[in-house]
Amino acid sequence: MKFQGKVAVVTGAGSGMGREIAKLFASQGARVVAADVMEDRLREVETEIQQAGGTVRTVLCDVAKEEDIRRMISTATEAFGTLDILVNNAGIMDRMTTVADVTDELWERVFAVNVTGPMRAIRRAIPIMVEKGRGVIINVASVGGLFGSRAGVAYTASKHAVIGLTRNVGFQYAQLGIRCNAIAPGGVETNIMAGAAAMDMNDLGVQRTMIGMALNPRVGKPDEIARIALFLASDDSSMINGAVIVADAGWTAY
Numbered sequence: 001m002k003f004q005g006k007v008a009v010v011t012g013a014g015s016g017m018g019r020e021i022a023k024l025f026a027s028q029g030a031r032v033v034a035a036d037v038m039e040d041r042l043r044e045v046e047t048e049i050q051q052a053g054g055t056v057r058t059v060l061c062d063v064a065k066e067e068d069i070r071r072m073i074s075t076a077t078e079a080f081g082t083l084d085i086l087v088n089n090a091g092i093m094d095r096m097t098t099v100a101d102v103t104d105e106l107w108e109r110v111f112a113v114n115v116t117g118p119m120r121a122i123r124r125a126i127p128i129m130v131e132k133g134r135g136v137i138i139n140v141a142s143v144g145g146l147f148g149s150r151a152g153v154a155y156t157a158s159k160h161a162v163i164g165l166t167r168n169v170g171f172q173y174a175q176l177g178i179r180c181n182a183i184a185p186g187g188v189e190t191n192i193m194a195g196a197a198a199m200d201m202n203d204l205g206v207q208r209t210m211i212g213m214a215l216n217p218r219v220g221k222p223d224e225i226a227r228i229a230l231f232l233a234s235d236d237s238s239m240i241n242g243a244v245i246v247a248d249a250g251w252t253a254y
Contacts, residue, residue, distance in 0.1 A: 002234045004029035007080040009072060011063050011121065012090030014041025016190030017140060020226035021087055026054030028230065030085065033076045035061035037090075063090045063117030064109070073124040082132065085233045086125045088118035088162075089140040094152035096205030107154045114158035115165070122169060126178070134177040136233045139166045140225075141182040143248050149212070150186075152205045159184075163244055170242025179241040181232045186248025187219040217249040 008025045012018035014036030022034045026049045034049075034056055036042050042058040049056040057079045061068040076083045092113045094106060118139055129135025144150035145159030163182055170180035228247055231237050246252060 001029035002230065002236075003085070006030045006084040007033070007076050007082050008085035008087065008233070009033040009035065009076050009083060009121070009125070010087040010089060011035045011061065011072070011117070012140075013045055013058075014038045017185070017188060017222045017225045017229075018087070018089040019045050020222040021089060021229045022056070023049055023052070023054075024223070024226045024230055025085070025087075025233070026056060027052060031055040031057075031080045033057050033059060033072065033079070035059040035063075035072045035090075037062050063088075063121070064112035066120055069117065069120040069124060073121065073128075077128065083125055083128045083135070084132075085136045085138070086121055087138045087140070087229060087233070088121055090117060091140065091142075092155075094154040095201050096209050097152040097154065097202045098205045098208075099153040101202055101205075102153050110154040110158050111161070114155070115161045118162060119165060122165070122180075126169075126173065129178050130173070130176050132177075135179075137166075137169060137178065137180040138229050138232050139163075139180070139182045141166070141184045141244060143184050143186045143246060143252050145182075146184055146244070146246070147252060149208050151209060152202060166244065167242045174241055179232075179237075181237070181240055181242065182244045183225060183228050183232070184244050184246045184248070185220060185225050186246075186251040187213075187216055188225060189219055189221055212251075215254050216251045220247060220249060 008030040010022045013022040013034035141162045142159040145163045166182040
């Protein structure tokens with residue numbers, strides 16, 4: 001039980017990687033605050049964790065809204081008394097939109113969810129962790145944050161920003177007992193491209209992005225990313241800080 005007595009907040013916990021992370025952390029003894037924008041999905045993950053004997057609280061949360069972030073972190077401290085682990089997993093895509101076609105609205109929405117949300121969550125979590133003298137932050141980035149055309153311009157820029165955020169926080173708070181790392185998945189079976197995100201895809205963006213897909217050895221499973229998060233959140237990775245762990249089955253090794 002790697003997380004016995006620990007409290008973890010996981011955003012985007014209703015599906016995909018976030019759901020598997022929340023379930024795995026709970027199975028390892030963590031008291032989990034599961035946050036998501038979809039209430040029905042939260043109910044499902046809550047039931048799964050509770051039926052497995054875990055402890056969970058759910059928070060309906062749009063990470064683009066500061067008041068929702070405040071309520072999410074407050075839920076952890078009010079329900080469980082503290083916060084030990086923060087996983088910023090929630091994210092959205094940009095329909096592969098190129099820079100000539102991106103609107104201010106799309107750009108700002110992608111950055112609000114993918115960058116500003118994690119920053120605000122970290123901003124709320126840091127004082128709690130500093131007072132404790134320890135804490136772990138994990139940001140789910142993307143290989144799109146390391147390379148130029150795994151997605152559209154807004155998503156690509158936002159994930160580069162997440163990696164910069166990770167490295168900055170990791171170094172600046174290292175001597176205060178806090179570690180901050182990022183996971184950069186390649187293709188993973190999630191619903192991030194479902195619904196509106198998959199509609200009206202940008203033709204040039206898709207064309208240029210798909211060039212590299214033939215090199216992808218395989219698509220990953222959400223539980224594979226969850227196991228990396230487990231490692232990074234545990235003391236097993238005590239020497240890893242400010243790092244980006246690429247999880248893409250070798251896609252970017254070519």
